[in-house]
Amino acid sequence: MPKLPNREQLLVWRDFIETTEALHTRMGARLQSDTGLSNGDYTVLLALSEAPHNRVRSSELATLVGWERSRLSHHLGRMEKRGLIRREHCTTDSRGAEVVLSDTGAATFHAATRPHLRAIRELFVDALTPTQLAAAGEIAAALRHHLNPPDA
């Protein structure tokens, strides 16, 4: 007979999952209205801007941002249509694609950084005490470790 969560644990679960979802949504709306980018756009642009020569193999990009390849492919299609990135053939592996940050993409990302950091400060950091912030980091680490056990 499997153990089931008790009433109090259930309340924490509901509160936690609903609040984090709301936080994600709110941050997305904020980013959208401040900068015209979605959460996904920002994630991709951030990873690209940190890569050498602003250029990454598609599958490696998927690993960097932690997305499935199909999701990334769809998203890159939308971003390419808006001129934020380009896709080029990979010279060393004809199957592969390289994703390149465009000038427009770099400029957009640069302009978006400050407003986004400000939003993180306002919606997340300012809501928590230093102790709570540290605890949030530990909780995230524990959850992540539990979801993706390193032994596998």
Place this chain on the structure above:
Amino acid sequence: MPKLPNREQLLVWRDFIETTEALHTRMGARLQSDTGLSNGDYTVLLALSEAPHNRVRSSELATLVGWERSRLSHHLGRMEKRGLIRREHCTTDSRGAEVVLSDTGAATFHAATRPHLRAIRELFVDALTPTQLAAAGEIAAALRHHLNPPDA
């Protein structure tokens, strides 16, 4: 000059938001394969099953689950097509609609409860120490309070 988060705070932010998103996704996949319901389906069915006579005004349901009315309307349309709920005209307000849990919906929800609770236990509760679980509750409360200030 607005305060911006420092490096450490940013790391906590990224870890926190990505992990909670992954948790949400994982729970959705688990619920889907265990019971054929999505996260949204379960939320709606739970609210309906707790309502008197398994019947709620649409806008009240939106408040209960914390969704925008448009989102709820779309979701109810999909659930109605699958026979999980019905929509009936409201007798006291001709504009309104009442959402009713169908027998199919009730049975499906009932069958889904245990697997879902088990998943909550396994993916969330079991990942955290009692101290961390309590901290998660406090963090959620602080974030929620900050997002929706009661004075407004």
Place this chain on the structure above:
DNA sequence: GCGTCATAGTTGACACGTCAATCAGGAGGA
């Protein structure tokens, strides 16, 4: 009754995410 405004709910367009299927190209062995 009649304007005016607010409220209940739906709709359409479009962005986002998942899944399964598909296609093309490398890698290795008989």
Place this chain on the structure above:
DNA sequence: TCCTCCTGATTGACGTGTCAACTATGACGC
């Protein structure tokens, strides 16, 4: 070479979520 298997990436179908526009009805003041 040819066959088989694996991998990189895209596609199509469909469920989900947001926003803005829209319909229809109630509520209030005159």
